[in-house]
Every structure is written in C-alpha cells, then in structure tokens.
Amino acid sequence: MKDSKGKGRQNATTAKPLIPRQGANEPYNSIFQRDWWLDTVAPGQWQSFEVTQGGKIVARMPIVQRRRAGVRLLKMPRLTQTLGPWVATPEGSLPTRLAKEEEWLSELASKIPQFDYFCQNWHYSVQNWLPFLWRGFQSSLSTTYILPDLTDLEAVWRNYRGATRTAVRKAQQAIVVDSGNDADSLYEMTSMSFGQWGRTPPYSREYLTRLVDACYERDAGKVFTAKDEQGNLHAALLLVWDRNTAYYLVSGSAPALRASCAMSLLMHEAICFASGVSRTFDFEGSVVKPIERFVRSFGAEPRPFITLRGYSRKLQIAQGFRDMFRQTAA
Known part of the structure; x- marks a missing residue:
C-alpha cells in the first residue's frame, strides 16, 4: 500500500489465495x-x-x-x-x-x-x-462500522484520517507485527484492557483459546501481535473471516505502551490481510465513544x-x- 510502508520490520501477514467458503445460495450471512x-x-x-x-x-x-x-x-x-x-x-x-x-x-x-x-x-x-x-x-x-470494498487498498489508505496514517507510520518504525494462533498473548492483552476499567474479560482463557484454534485450523482466523525490538508485547488482535467479510473480533493493548500506536498498526495490518481473503471489513462498532472514534478513523462507514x-x-x-x-x- 503506497505511503504505508515504514522502516520497521514486518512479518509474514501476507494473505493466502482466496478460498471459496460462502456462496450466494448457502444459508448463512456471516x-x-x-x-x-x-x-x-x-x-x-x-x-x-x-x-x-x-x-x-x-x-x-x-x-x-x-x-x-x-x-x-x-x-x-x-x-x-x-x-x-x-x-x-x-x-x-x-x-x-x-x-x-x-x-x-x-x-x-x-x-x-x-x-x-x-x-x-x-x-x-x-x-x-x-x-x-x-x-x-x-x-x-x-451500529457497526465497515469498509465495504477492500479491492482498492490505495483508496482505503487515503480514507484513513491523517492522524491515523501518521500513527501507522510511527508504529512501523519500532513495532514488529507477527500473526498466528497465539491466544495466550491475546488473552494477556485483553485482560490488561479490561483491567484498566476494573473488569475482567467476559470469557475465559480456555474459551478464547478454543475459538482461536478452531478458526486457525480452518484458515478462518488468526491473531495479530505487536512487539517492540526488545520483545515487549504492545497489543494483540483477533481477525476472523469468510469470503464475504473479515471481522475485527477482539483486541487489547498494554496501557503503559499505547504511545507506540501499535494498535493502529495492527488494525492496518489486519485490513491489508483481509483484502486477500474477504471483500468487506467489519469493525463491529461500539457504543464506547473512544472505541467508536478509533474505528471510524479508518474511514469506516456506519451500518445499522x-x-x-x-x-x-x-x-x-x-x-x-x-x-x-x-x-x-x-
């Protein structure tokens, strides 16, 4: 994607060839x-x-x-x-x-x-x-928020807010993105995010691991993680998909390390990956104002x-x- 590549090291988040999953006559809409x-x-x-x-x-x-x-x-x-x-x-x-x-x-x-x-x-x-x-x-x-068309990633990038593009470029200088089925890192990050509000995740580590493994085994989901060069975990995100839509399902970040803008980079990487396996990106939306503002900054459109x-x-x-x-x- 033009203007989105920095000097930071990137990993293999390249999309696999599109695998047919959900046809027009199949009785599923997600x-x-x-x-x-x-x-x-x-x-x-x-x-x-x-x-x-x-x-x-x-x-x-x-x-x-x-x-x-x-x-x-x-x-x-x-x-x-x-x-x-x-x-x-x-x-x-x-x-x-x-x-x-x-x-x-x-x-x-x-x-x-x-x-x-x-x-x-x-x-x-x-x-x-x-x-x-x-x-x-x-x-x-x-309301959820979606990117309805992932075929033109240049256009998707241009529709990011300027501050969001800046955050992605900043994170690319220092953050290494990896992907796989690291449910433990994902649970660690979501626990930190919930913890800052005095809460715990509404699911267990075992539940999250079972879901991550089921998606990963079917080439229908993966965990994206962001670490610095010292190996410190900054953020993690779970993306799941079928051929129609990729869903940003859950994420978390270390509150003390948010200045790195790692979550913006993870979302950007998830969108780029999704363009190779799906047609649409669904952010799920949120009634929490800071979260709604964050997902909207990627140029997403509201859908009731x-x-x-x-x-x-x-x-x-x-x-x-x-x-x-x-x-x-x-």
Missing part, C-alpha cells in the same frame, strides 16, 4: 452462523430452525439456549457478533418478494421455543423484523443493525415488581 462456529462457542447448546420450499432451504435461524436458575435464556454466545435469520432472495416483483420474505420470517418466528428472555443481534443485511414484532418481540438499533429482544410474561411481571421496589426504596 461466519457466526456456521455450524463449526456454533459448535465451538456453544457446544451442545444450539439448534437451527429452517424453512424449506421445493426441497431447498429458504430461511434459517440458529438459536443458542441456556438455563440459569430455572430461567430459559436464548442469547448470543460470547465473541459472536451476529446471529438472527438468513433469508433467501425470492423471485418476482417487489410486493411478491416482500410477501414471501414475511411468510418465511413468520414461519421462523413460530419455530422459536419458549423462553423467558431472548436477545439476538442480526446481521445488518436483514432489516425486516416485522413478522417478529407481530409476535411480540421488541427491537432496537445499534437490529437487536431483537423478547420477554416472557413471567419475566415481565418479575421486572415490574423489581422496578416497583426500586422506586419505593428511592
């Missing part, structure tokens, strides 16, 4: 709906509901189920950005296509098992949630996505009592 992904993040806890027509799947929706203290939870697994439905594109006029889509989505909604609490983030390509609204679900909008929620009558009553007691106590 890597997170793949069977192997769900087997990794929610072993024995998920099932997939399907709508077929003429022997072909026309709609599909995986669900992850858990029980906690007798409460039935249908929630997102850890480190899984989206689930929700995949829907085939019907043929015909626009009214015909919309009618078919609503029919298939309504059938999917009818298949969801009983629950006390339901929550799923949908892929931004699916915006029609009306059949779920008509069944009592609620929705809200969140739906978060769908549902509550059983039992849970609604329990929440009502809880809110009442809180108001009384206040």
Whole structure:
C-alpha cells in the first residue's frame, strides 16, 4: 500500500489465495452462523430452525439456549457478533418478494421455543423484523462500522484520517507485527484492557483459546501481535473471516505502551490481510465513544443493525415488581 510502508520490520501477514467458503445460495450471512462456529462457542447448546420450499432451504435461524436458575435464556454466545435469520432472495416483483420474505420470517418466528428472555443481534443485511414484532418481540438499533470494498487498498489508505496514517507510520518504525494462533498473548492483552476499567474479560482463557484454534485450523482466523525490538508485547488482535467479510473480533493493548500506536498498526495490518481473503471489513462498532472514534478513523462507514429482544410474561411481571421496589426504596 503506497505511503504505508515504514522502516520497521514486518512479518509474514501476507494473505493466502482466496478460498471459496460462502456462496450466494448457502444459508448463512456471516461466519457466526456456521455450524463449526456454533459448535465451538456453544457446544451442545444450539439448534437451527429452517424453512424449506421445493426441497431447498429458504430461511434459517440458529438459536443458542441456556438455563440459569430455572430461567430459559436464548442469547448470543460470547465473541459472536451476529446471529438472527438468513433469508433467501425470492423471485418476482417487489410486493411478491416482500410477501414471501414475511411468510418465511413468520414461519421462523413460530419455530422459536419458549423462553423467558431472548436477545439476538442480526446481521445488518436483514432489516425486516416485522413478522417478529407481530409476535411480540421488541427491537432496537445499534451500529457497526465497515469498509465495504477492500479491492482498492490505495483508496482505503487515503480514507484513513491523517492522524491515523501518521500513527501507522510511527508504529512501523519500532513495532514488529507477527500473526498466528497465539491466544495466550491475546488473552494477556485483553485482560490488561479490561483491567484498566476494573473488569475482567467476559470469557475465559480456555474459551478464547478454543475459538482461536478452531478458526486457525480452518484458515478462518488468526491473531495479530505487536512487539517492540526488545520483545515487549504492545497489543494483540483477533481477525476472523469468510469470503464475504473479515471481522475485527477482539483486541487489547498494554496501557503503559499505547504511545507506540501499535494498535493502529495492527488494525492496518489486519485490513491489508483481509483484502486477500474477504471483500468487506467489519469493525463491529461500539457504543464506547473512544472505541467508536478509533474505528471510524479508518474511514469506516456506519451500518445499522437490529437487536431483537423478547420477554416472557413471567419475566415481565418479575421486572415490574423489581422496578416497583426500586422506586419505593428511592
């Protein structure tokens, strides 16, 4: 990429030839709906509901189920950005296509098992949630950020903020980037990032290692690490991908070493690598203002996505009592 090469040593983060993974007729809209992904993040806890027509799947929706203290939870697994439905594109006029889509989505909604609490983030390509609204679900909008076209890396680089390009060049003078399946370094860095807020990562080292290994074995993910010439670890980042989209899934950095701008360099390297294996780069977005500002600085475009929620009558009553007691106590 022009103007992005510095004097710092770089490693082999070169992309492998594109491996076909996800075709237009496959019932998935992201890597997170793949069977192997769900087997990794929610072993024995998920099932997939399907709508077929003429022997072909026309709609599909995986669900992850858990029980906690007798409460039935249908929630997102850890480190899984989206689930929700995949829907085939019907043929015909626009009214015909919309009618078919609503029919298939309504059938999917009818298949969801009983629950006390339901929550799923949908892929931004699916915006029609009306059949779920008509069944009592609620929705809200969140935002992810994407680079929609990775084919022209020169254009991607030009769209970075000037300060971001400067940060990348600065880090290239002193930081060595490596890539592989170093889940331990990734967990160390994410623990440091959470630690500065007095928190711990919402996943265990074992969980993260299992996910990293599953992705790496399938040529669907790798960990990027940034170290200085003395071997000090500055930052780490996990990238996962299919042929459509590469996802910046999780990262962390050493708070005392952030002046090196290593995270900006890692993100840049991940984007360059992603251009060889995917078409789009998804930053996932964040409601945390500094994180949102950071990912936006790479020239990313916002994409709204739906978060769908549902509550059983039992849970609604329990929440009502809880809110009442809180108001009384206040």
